Amino acid sequence: MMTKRSCKVLHLIFNLIIISIATIVYSQGAEWVNFTSGRKVTALAIDGNHIWIGTTGGLVNLDTSTGNMIFYNKANSGLPNNNIYSIMIDSSGNKWIGTSYGLAIYDEVYWTVYDTSNSKLPSNIIRCLAFDKNGNKWIGTDGGLVKFDGSNWIVYNENNSGLPNNIVSVIKLDELGNKWIGTWGGLAVFDDSSWTVYDIYNSEIPSPRINDLEIDDQGNKWVATEEYEVAYKYYGGGFAKFDGNEWTVYNSDNSSLPSNNNYTIAIDNDGSKWIGTDYGLVNFDGLNWVVYDTWNSELPNDNVSDIIIDNYNNKWIGTLGGGLSKFDGVNWSQHNPSNTGLTQDFGCQIVIDKEKNIWVSSCWGLIKFDGINWHFHEIPTKQKCITAIAIDKKDVIWVGAADWVWNFDGQNWTFLKSFNLIPPDKINTIIIDKQDNKWFGFLLSGLSKFDGINWTTYNTDNSNLPCNTISSMISDVQGNIWIGTNSGLVKFDSSNWTIYNSENSGLPGNHVSCIAIDSIENIWIGTIYDGLAKFDGFNWTTFNSNNTDLPHSIINTINTVTVDEHNNIWIGTYDGLVKFDGLTWNIFNKYNSGLSGNTIQKIVIDNKGNKWIMDGGISVYREGGVILNIKNQSTSYLPSSFKLYQNYPNPFNAFTTINFQIPKSSKVTIKIYDILGREVRTLVDYFYSAGNHSTTWDGLDNLGHKVSSGVYFYCMESIDFKEVKKALLLK
Structure with a gap:
């Protein structure tokens, strides 16, 4: 029987009938924040005065008239993944974005996402896009070529068509509407009925690995290829012109091309060809070659990944490591599409000082985040790749790498390495004990202790240390040092060594x-291949993917483990982040959360409960909303109103996430109803603090039974708030 708390679902069905079931109105909410690097540019598109930039850290909208940028990533938008492969803009201004986990369409208000779970896409890796004059979208994936007319999907692959390889890297249409399709097995031409293939066996194409293609005003096809070996035969790659009959090949032996690895081509308003290689940018006007690289120009990186030409004949050049450059033929200007503003990539080490500043390692020094701004502090040495960091009682940062130790007091660097005192070896880990002694664990040479004056080294020759490879260390309240090695766990009380x-x-x-x-x-120990262990001083408990919900994660490998103020255990794996409260295992990954990557290298927790997670970039997570500290003040990203978001993914076939926000502490209920208004499942019936929250539905009813495919409604109720949205379950 229908109840008042059913949100009048039957009445709302008629109001919601015209809502498109494919549209995902999605915002991750402020429980997650991504800090990513956009220095690796992978795709470019022009929309009037705006350049849309695809990077390995998300999507960026650059206003070329002001220089302002808007950043979109997994945590603040409907992007399914931060790794962007391709961007195209249709006649309505919609942005079509190919990622490593599906296809996203953004109309600057709503996001729609298609992937293998809710469409007939054969692969979630979307490498390229093209639109024909009838409005059909041609999509290149790692599972073949797809034609999408807005409703129907047609897939062409090696088995059902003349496509020479299922990895489609570029699609271009000629003036007759023929599709020229570059693959990792050659070049194909499709006229909607028949296929013609040009490969290494029937043509002079220089390599089967096609990276890009452009068609000039005369109909010539210009093809960028790279060096490739197949069936024990080497193909040199290079740059080729095909006039429909003959191939002309340019390579580093017969031209001024600096490299045979050619990744991208653009043709400017004068007909000159601009070629991106891994050794710089090349301009070819048909006769003359000009090479621009980091030595003779202001090109920020020699690895050129994409090029577009605007209406003013400016060249916009994406690089893999130097961000975006603009070249007007004389002058260069640089644009950094990173939402931190940094020109350095993050390392995998992170610590927090007493002032709540975040310190992150990089290959060039230390990066500091004060809650608003990012600052870079370069190490004054040629060997700059930091492998370990720690903070002492005076907030001095101790850093180590291969063969050296430095410390940094916020202004000055001090060099402490002395070859006759500590081993000339890579430092894997540093800790500071309660007496402010510094302990350094080495890759192959044991560990050293520095008390501020003297160095003491322990190894297998002069102690009971079972192994000289030290992976991790921690100090307990009694001052014991617990040491992780490749031969077990060691407890050292300054006199005795206990080996487990x-x-x-x-x-x-x-x-x-x-x-x-x-x-x-309790001591929590992560291992390589053997899961997680807890030791209470007497008893051992083992957790792995066989006896818990820990993800399989490269055969039970644990990368990092930490504990929050409520004794929840946070675990970093190769398959995501895990929270264990003693009973329940919650898994966060790049598919169901705001994580930008699944490989979790390090987790630290600040005094506000923010989890700072090294996952290729930095993802920050806090239940109820991230709070960033600025000295003794705080800025909290808390909502000002109630809101229920569209579930994601939608349609879905396994699980779907429902995000919601509340402006104040409130009781919230979220229930699932079928199309007849019958309650199916109560997902939420709790009091929540103000902030952004999420829940998931696994397609089960209140009795734990799988429900059938079809349309369902989810209803959120709280104080003076009620909203219903529609979800589609497909099996």
Whole structure:
């Protein structure tokens, strides 16, 4: 029987009938924030005075008239992934964005996402896009070529068509509407009925690996290829022109091309060809070659990934490591499409000082984030790739790498390495104990302790240390040093060494990767291949993918583990982030959360409960909304109103995420109803703090039974708020 709390679903069905079931109105909410690098530019598109920039860290809209940028990523938009492969803009101004996890369409208000779960896309890797004059979208994937007319999907692959290879890298249409399709197995031409293939066996194409193609005003096809080896035969790659009959090949042997690895081509208003290589940018006017690189120009990086030409004949050049450049033929200007403003990539080490500043390693120095601004501090040495960092009681940052130790007090660097005092070896880990001693764990040389004056080194020759490879260390409240090695776990009390391994204890494996200690002094040990272990001083408990919901994660490898103020255990794996509260395992990955990547290298937790997660970039997560500290003040991203977001993905076939926001602490209920208004499942019936929240539906009813495919409605109710949205379950 229908109840008042059913949100009058039957009445709302008629109001919602015309809502498109494919449209995903999506915003991740402020529980997640992504800080990413946009220095690796992968795709470019022009929309009037705006350049849309695809990067490995998300999507950027650059207003060329003002220089302002808007950043879109997995955490603040409907992008399914931060790794962008392609961008095209249709006649209505919609942005079609190919990613490594599906196709997104953005009309600057709503996001629509298609992937293998809600469409007939054969692969979620979308490498290229093209539109024909009838409005059909041609989509190049790693599973073949797809034609999409807005309703129907047609897939062409090696098995059902003349496509020479299923990895489609470029699609261009000639004036007759023929599709020229570059693949990793040659070039194909499709006229909607028949196929013609040009490959290394029947033509003079220089390589089967096609990266880009352009068609000039005379109908010539200009093809960018790269060096490739197949069936033990080497193909040199290069740049080729095809006039319909003959091939003309340019390479580093017969021309001024600096490299045979050619990634992109653009043709300017004068008919000159601009070629992106891994050794710079090349201009070819048909006779003369001009090469621009980091030595003779202001090109920021020699690896040129994409080029577009605007209406003023300016060249916009995307690089893999130097961001975006504009070249007007004389002058260069640089644009950094990173939402941090940094020109350095993040490393994998992160610590927090007493002032709540975040310090992150990079290959060139230290990066500091004060809650608003990012600052870079370069190490004054040629060997700059930091592998370990720690902060002492005076907020001095200690950094180590291969063969050296420095410290940084916020202004000055001090060099402490002395070859006769500590081993000339890579430093894997640094900790500071309660007496402010610095402990350095090495790759192959054991560990060293520095008390501010003296160095003491421990290894297998002068101590009971079972192995000289030190992966992790931590100090407990008694001052014991717990040491992770490749031969087990070690406890050192400054006199005695106690060794735990898989033979004399419950340690599941001897390759210890990380260690954490909770508030009741349980030791949590992550291993390589053997999962997670807890040791309470007497008993051992092992957690792995066989006996818990831990993700399989490269055969139970744990990269990092830490503990929050509520004794929740946060675990970094190769398959995402895991929260364990002692009973329940919650899995966060790049598909169901705001994580930008699944490989979690490090997690630290600040005093506001923000989890700072190294996942290729930096993702920040906090239940209820991220709070960024600025000295002793805080800026909280909390909503000002109630809102229920469209579920994502939609349609779905396994699980779907429902995001919602509340402006104040409130009781919230979210229920699922079928098309007849019958309650199917209560997802939420709790009190929540103000902020952004999410829940998931796995397609089960209240009894745990799988429900049938079809349209369902989810209803959110709270104080003076009620909203219903529609979800489509497909199996």
